[in-house]
Amino acid sequence: xxxxxxxxxxxxxxxxxxxxxxxxxxxxxxxxxxxxxxxxxxxxxxxxxxxxxxxxxxxxxxxxxxxxxxxxxxxxxxxxxxxxxxxxxxxxxxxxxxxxxxxxxxxxxxxxxxxxxxxxxxxxxxxxxxxxxxxxxxxxxxxxxxxxxxxxxxxxxxxxxxxxxxxxxxxxxxxxxxxxxxxxxxxxxxxxxxxxxxxxxxxxxxxxxxxxxxxxxxxxxxxxxxxxxxxxxxxxxxxxxxxxxxxxxxxxxxxxxxxxxxxxxxxxxxxxxxxxxxxxxxxxxxxxxxxxxxxxxxxxxxxxxxxxxxxxxxxxxxxxxxxxxxxxxxxxxxxxxxxxxxxxxxxxxxxxxxxxxxxxxxxxxxxxxxx
Amino acid sequence: xxxxxxxxxxxxxxxxxxxxxxxxxxxxxxxxxxxxxxxxxxxxxxxxxxxxxxxxxxxxxxxxxxxxxxxxxxxxxxxxxxxxxxxxxxxxxxxxxxxxxxxxxxxxxxxxxxxxxxxxxxxxxxxxxxxxxxxxxxxxxxxxxxxxxxxxxxxxxxxxxxxxxxxxxxxxxxxxxxxxxxxxxxxxxxxxxxxxxxxxxxxxxxxxxxxxxxxxxxxxxxxxxxxxxxxxxxxxxxxxxxxxxxxxxxxxxxxxxxxxxxxxxxxxxxxxxxxxxxxxxxxxxxxxxxxxxxxxxxxxxxxxxxxxxxxxxxxxxxxxxxxxxxxxxxxxxxxxxxxxxxxxxxxxxxxxxxxxxxxxxxxxxxxxxxx
Numbered sequence: 234x235x236x237x238x239x240x241x242x243x244x245x246x247x248x249x250x251x252x253x254x255x256x257x258x259x260x261x262x263x264x265x266x267x268x269x270x271x272x273x274x275x276x277x278x279x280x281x282x283x284x285x286x287x288x289x290x291x292x293x294x295x296x297x298x299x300x301x302x303x304x305x306x307x308x309x310x311x312x313x314x315x316x317x318x319x320x321x322x323x324x325x326x327x328x329x330x331x332x333x334x335x336x337x338x339x340x341x342x343x344x345x346x347x348x349x350x351x352x353x354x355x356x357x358x359x360x361x362x363x364x365x366x367x368x369x370x371x372x373x374x375x376x377x378x379x380x381x382x383x384x385x386x387x388x389x390x391x392x393x394x395x396x397x398x399x400x401x402x403x404x405x406x407x408x409x410x411x412x413x414x415x416x417x418x419x420x421x422x423x424x425x426x427x428x429x430x431x432x433x434x435x436x437x438x439x440x441x442x443x444x445x446x447x448x449x450x451x452x453x454x455x456x457x458x459x460x461x462x463x464x465x466x467x468x469x470x471x472x473x474x475x476x477x478x479x480x481x482x483x484x485x486x487x488x489x490x491x492x493x494x495x496x497x498x499x500x501x502x503x504x505x506x507x508x509x510x511x512x513x514x515x516x517x518x519x520x521x522x523x524x525x526x527x528x529x530x531x532x533x534x535x536x537x538x539x540x541x542x543x544x545x546x547x548x549x550x551x552x553x554x555x556x557x558x559x560x561x562x563x564x565x566x567x568x569x570x571x572x573x574x575x576x577x578x579x580x581x582x583x584x585x586x587x588x589x590x591x592x593x594x595x596x597x598x599x600x601x602x603x604x
Numbered sequence: 605x606x607x608x609x610x611x612x613x614x615x616x617x618x619x620x621x622x623x624x625x626x627x628x629x630x631x632x633x634x635x636x637x638x639x640x641x642x643x644x645x646x647x648x649x650x651x652x653x654x655x656x657x658x659x660x661x662x663x664x665x666x667x668x669x670x671x672x673x674x675x676x677x678x679x680x681x682x683x684x685x686x687x688x689x690x691x692x693x694x695x696x697x698x699x700x701x702x703x704x705x706x707x708x709x710x711x712x713x714x715x716x717x718x719x720x721x722x723x724x725x726x727x728x729x730x731x732x733x734x735x736x737x738x739x740x741x742x743x744x745x746x747x748x749x750x751x752x753x754x755x756x757x758x759x760x761x762x763x764x765x766x767x768x769x770x771x772x773x774x775x776x777x778x779x780x781x782x783x784x785x786x787x788x789x790x791x792x793x794x795x796x797x798x799x800x801x802x803x804x805x806x807x808x809x810x811x812x813x814x815x816x817x818x819x820x821x822x823x824x825x826x827x828x829x830x831x832x833x834x835x836x837x838x839x840x841x842x843x844x845x846x847x848x849x850x851x852x853x854x855x856x857x858x859x860x861x862x863x864x865x866x867x868x869x870x871x872x873x874x875x876x877x878x879x880x881x882x883x884x885x886x887x888x889x890x891x892x893x894x895x896x897x898x899x900x901x902x903x904x905x906x907x908x909x910x911x912x913x914x915x916x917x918x919x920x921x922x923x924x925x926x927x928x929x930x931x932x933x934x935x936x937x938x939x940x941x942x943x944x945x946x947x948x949x950x951x952x953x954x955x956x957x958x959x960x961x962x963x964x965x966x967x968x969x970x971x972x973x974x975x
Contacts, residue, residue, distance in 0.1 A: 253654075254653075254654045254655055256655060256659055258659065258660065258661050259661070260661070260854065261658060261659060261660065261661060261662060261854065261857055262659055263659050264656070264658060264659060269647055269648055269656045269658065269659075270648060272647050272658070273644045273645070273647040273648040274644070276640055276643050276644040276647055277640055277641065277644040282625075283624075283625045284625055284627060284937075285635070285640045287632060287635060287640065287643070287816040287817075287862065288627055288629065288632060288633055288634050288635060288640075289629065289632065290629050290630070290631070290632060290938060291632060291817065293938075324695040324696045324697070324700070324818065324856070325695045325696050325700070325839055325853075326695070326853045326854050327853075328838065328839050328852070328853040329695070329696070329839045331838075331839075332837045332838070332839050332840070354838075357838070358837050358838060358839075361835055361837055438854060440854055440857075445658040445857065445858055446658075446662065446854045446855065446856055446857045446858070447695065447818040447819075447856030447857065447858060447859055448818075464732055466703045466729050466732055467699065467702075467703070467725075467728070467729060468696060468699050468700045468702075468703050468729075469703070481699070482696075482697045482698075482699040483631065483632065483697055483809060483811055483817045484817065485695070485817055485818030485856060485859070486632055486811075486816065486817045486818065487816055487817070487818060487858055487859070488818055488856070488858070488859075491658065564654075566655075567661060567664075
């Protein structure tokens with residue numbers, strides 16, 4: 234059935250088609266091949282030391298160098314000044330940050346923008362520590378857009394989620410105010426240029442553009458470290474981690490190292506400016522197909538579409554079987570949408586090559602031509 | 605200088621001497637070579653899937669199988685019944701458990717045994733949530749023994765640290781009472797047979813006998829899950845994690861997988877009964893040398909010596925340079941003691957082969973013969 238598709242594909246894509254798996258997983262997700270290769274070597278023998286990376290002390294010179302470089306490079310990639318910001322590699326994912334942000338900084342009331350599941354989880358944890366004011370929500374439209382919002386008073390902090398992996402939306406304009414801005418960038422960190430100095434606290438679970446699951450990047454303005462709630466337990470306390478250079482306890486050694494390998498790759502690629510160009514090309518390619526192909530419909534409204542996660546559905550479920558069989562033959566995997574939207578979700582993180590998106594678009598186009 | 609040592613070593617040890625690094629690191633620490641090899645392969649291509657283990661979804665069939673097997677096997681190795689106990693692989697290390705135990709279960713007062721640094725850290729976090737009654741402490745003797753203790757009333761829970769990596773002590777007799785017993789087994793889990801059903805909650809940071817840094821094993825009696833404090837935040841809440849089969853949020857995929865590889869290795873080796881035999885042989889060998897060699901002195905008193913971490917010092921620092929130079933020539937690494945004790949600490953976790961301990965003993969003995 235799929236032979237006629239193959240005949241329509243160009244040679245380059247045909248080679249890809251037979252050799253490579255095209256992994257559109259929302260997370261944990263694709264990282265560059267060279268990162269996997271270098272990580273694999275380090276598990277057997279780190280830097281020709283004769284020891285696995287997994288068996289060296291986190292207090293060793295070798296690992297302290299890894300941690301320091303990872304922290305410095307995360308700031309460098311975001312064009313943030315180490316005099317004003319501290320970078321930490323913690324554990325527990327964004328879910329722990331939902332709690333930590335409130336534990337450290339909720340005095341009375343914090344403001345939230347509700348753009349979907351992850352915002353709602355952050356709101357739930359914050360409510361255990363104080364009042365929550367939701368400045369905007371797109372819940373009634375199944376989170377298919379970024380709601381308008383304004384801030385008419387000061388809060389302990391304002392929290393938003395820059396990119397929603399489930400619904401495929403992304404914030405383009407961030408609020409300016411005297412209230413500290415906290416942003417969960419788990420699924421779009423290092424994917425696009427922003428003025429990161431607008432943010433007071435940025436956090437990101439590693440398992441999209443940063444590295445493997447198990448590490449969480451937190452970037453915090455140093456001035457905030459003076460304002461932490463008393464009696465915040467050690468592991469929840471940003472200042473405790475900052476004072477110990479992110480080594481208060483044993484860090485997730487392997488995840489930090491692979492994150493470093495991935496950040497080195499990004500720097501070599503030309504940093505965020507260059508990767509954003511690539512990411513926009515990939516997203517434009519896919520969204521163009523979603524828009525012109527009558528079989529498909531995008532979930533997010535155009536102006537708020539994510540360049541990381543494109544969500545779309547088939548207009549007619551009769552084509553589901555054919556489409557999914559064609560995807561399978563093309564080695565395209567992990568394209569299923571989250572149950573909250575259904576249909577499909579193409580996650581096109583930094584490490585995804587444009588040829589994988591081209592192949593997906595070819596398959597979508599071929600489905601149309603078959604009907 | 606070291607040539608005369610070599611001439612005294614038997615052939616087998618000579619081969620080891622030239623080929624292998626003998627890593628006595630207290631943690632992150634040695635794991636079996638085959639575990640490193642299999643983990644290295646999985647980072648490039650998991651189970652011939654064409655995908656790295658690091659890029660597959662934690663919701664995928666492949667990873668759910670890994671998590672389920674890891675949870676089941678942890679109970680099986682401890683001879684615990686899955687009907688009465690739940691196994692979880694969390695993040696944040698033992699340091700997060702210091703906090704979580706109190707967050708979930710401190711109502712008014714908990715009892716603690718203070719056997720060193722890790723107990724003290726647990727006590728510090730618990731005090732944020734309620735009263736702490738210290739039933740025994742060996743602080744005045746620089747924690748060189750396990751203090752006597754008795755429990756004359758009921759508490760919310762009793763917390764102890766089964767093995768102290770820094771001071772090299774280990775608890776042999778655990779209290780029996782109506783108070784739930786919580787035990788931090790970070791540095792001796794899976795190393796010796798105990799009646800694990802005496803414990804209501806066991807936790808262990810992975811980076812000694814379990815796996816690489818980044819995962820924390822928690823084993824909790826199911827009956828306790830009904831008794832969790834209200835308003836415990838999601839990521840701190842054992843019931844939230846148990847209800848989601850340890851997948852409330854993205855778990856530390858790689859660390860869980862390597863822990864599974866290591867537990868499979870342990871099972872194949874003959875389980876805890878067999879590994880305890882090996883561990884006692886290694887410990888007996890080293891402690892015998894410490895006791896007969898007039899140049900060295902053990903830190904922990906004999907009855908409370910740890911079979912995992914042996915702490916000892918030189919009686920005369922004039923021999924320090926010679927000893928350390930000989931260690932270096934023998935490829936013995938990470939033997940430095942923690943600053944709280946000074947001298948040396950030989951961590952002999954499950955994966956350490958007896959030949960490495962033999963080599964250390966030969967070097968200690970050779971130092972004596974040189975004087």
